[in-house]
Amino acid sequence: GDGEELSRNESSTGFIMYDPAGTMGVVIQGADRAPYAGDEATPEEILAAYRSYTSYFGGFTVDPEAGTVTHHLRASMNPRGAGSDYVRHYEFEEDSLTLQPPAGADGGVVLLTWRRLSDLAELTDEHRRFIGFWEFARLDRTDDSGTALPVQRTYEDGFIIYTASGHMAVHLVRPGRELSAGGRPTAEEAAAAMSTYVSYFGPYTIHEEEGFVVHQRPGCWFPGCIGSDARRGYEFGDGTLTLRPPAREVDGGSVQDALTWERVGE
Template sequence: MCMASRYTRLLVVGGFVVALLACGGSAGPGDAPGSSAAEPLSAGQRQLVGTWSLASIERRSADDELLAAPLEDRLGYLIYDASGYMGVTIMRPDRVPYSEAGPTADEALAQFGSYTSYFGPFTVDDVEGAVTHHVEASLDPRGAGSEYRRFYTLVEDRLTLQPPAGADGSKTLVTWVRQPDLPQSEVTDTHTALFGAYRIDSVARHTTDGFPVEIDQYETGYIFYAPSGHMSVHLVRPGRSAFAGDSPTADEALRLTETYGSYFGPFSVREMAGCITCPGPRDQGYLTHHLTGSTNPRGTGTDARRYYELTDTDLTLRPPVGTDDEGREVVTAIRWERLLRR
C-alpha cells in the first residue's frame, strides 16, 4: 500500500481508511494549483462536486484478487464543494464513549485511528483521471501539508478512489455513493443561501449582560453545508505538532482531542423571523446538526443547535446560552467567511 512521504505508517484499526486517504507527496495547501476563487472549476472538478457516503473499502492483489473481506461498516462522508474545497470524515462504528470526565490520556490513545478527518483544496487531472486533496489540516498532524493523490472512476452514482499501487502491486479501492440533493419541496430560502463552504474567521464571547469574555481562537477550520442536506465541520487549534515517534503517546493522543474537533451528519433548518428568544439580536432562526459521527464518541447520535445569522459574505453561528468556568451565563458567536463558488 502506497504511503505519503510525510506519512509513513498505517494507523491501527483505521489503517485501510487512513492509508487510502494519505497517499502522495507533500505540499502546502496554499500552493494547490487552481485554488484561486477567480478560476472556474474544471470539468473534472465539477463532476465530483457533491456529497458522497462511504460504501466499502477493498484491498486487492496485483492480479485483482480480493485480499480480505471488504470493509462495509465504516461511516463517513466526502464532500466536494463548488468552491474547490473538500472535507472528509470517516468513523469506525464500534467506538467506546469517553468517561463522564474524559477523555483521559489512555482513552484518547485507545480511540486513536478510529476517526479520520481532513480538509483542503482539491484539484483534478483530467488526463490522468486523478484527484488530489491538498491537505490544509488533518486530525492526524502528520497529514497536514501533504498532497493525497488518487485515481478515480465514476460510474453513475458510484465514485471509486484508488491511491497508487504498493510495491507488490496491491491496491486499495474505496467506493463512495453520491447522495441525492434534497427534494425541492424541502428546500427553503435559507437552505439555498446556506449551501456552500465557509472558513473560520473568529470566535467572540460575552456575558448575557454585555461584558466581553476572553476566548481562544482557532488557527483554521471549515464548515460545509451540502445540497444533499449533509454537513461537516473541522476546527483546528494552534500549536499542533507531529508525534515524537512513529505513533502517539497517550499524552500526544490526548492533545489531538484538545486541538482538533470534527463532526458530520444531516442538518435541518428552522427559520424564525423576528426571533426574540435567540441569543443574537439579528439571529434568523436555528440550524440543527444531527451528529452521525464526531471526534468525541459521546457526541455521536446527538443534536447540536446553532442559532444563525446569514449574509452574502459570512455566517455567524451561536450555540444556546451556556455557563463559563466562573458560573456566568455567556453567549458565544462563531463567525465564518463564505468561500466563493467557482
C-alpha cells in the same frame, strides 16, 4: 457543495465533499465506535478513538489525463497530515465515485467507494442560503450584558460545509499543534491531537422561524458526542454565517460564543 456518503455496505461511514471553488473535506468514522466507558479515557480507549476517525480539509486539483485527484491538506486531525498532498486515482460509475490511494508497502490496494446523495425533496430558500463551504473567520465571546470577553483558546482555520442532500460536516483546528515524536502517536500525543481539532458530521435541520439549525452528529471525532445534537442559533451577513451555541454559565454569569464563517468562492 456535493455530499457523497461512504457506502453503507462498508465498515465505516462518512462523507467526502467537493466544491467547484476547489475546496474539499473528508470525514470517516470506523464501525462500532463507542463513548469511553468511564469519566476518564484509558490509554487504550484514546488510541482506539484516534485510529477510528479520519478528518481533513483543504483544496483539490484534478488531472483528467492521469485520472487522479490530489487533496491538498490545510489541516488534519493527525497533525502530520497538514501540508500533505494526497493523490488518489478516481473512477466514476453512475452515482458512485471510487478513489484509490497509492498501494501500501506490502502492495495492498485500498478502494474507497462513495455514493452521491440526492438533493432534499423539499429544498427551501433557507437551505440554499446554507449550502456550500464556509471558512472560519473568527470566534467572539460576550457576557450576558453583551460586553466582549477575551478568548483564551480560538481556532486558526476550518470549514463548515452544508450540502443540498441535507448533510453537513465541520472541521476546526487550533494553533500550535505538535507532531508526534515517532511514526505512531502515544496515547498522550493522540489525546493532544484530538483536543486541538474539532470534527463531526451528519444531517442538519433548519428551524427558520425560531432562528436555529440543528446538527445531528452520528459521526464525531470525540466519542462522547456520537449520536448527540448540536443546536446553533444562526445569522447571515454579507457573505458571512454566524453560529451561536447555547450560552454557558460561568462563575454565576452567562457566556455566549459566536463563530463567524465566510462563504468560500465569493
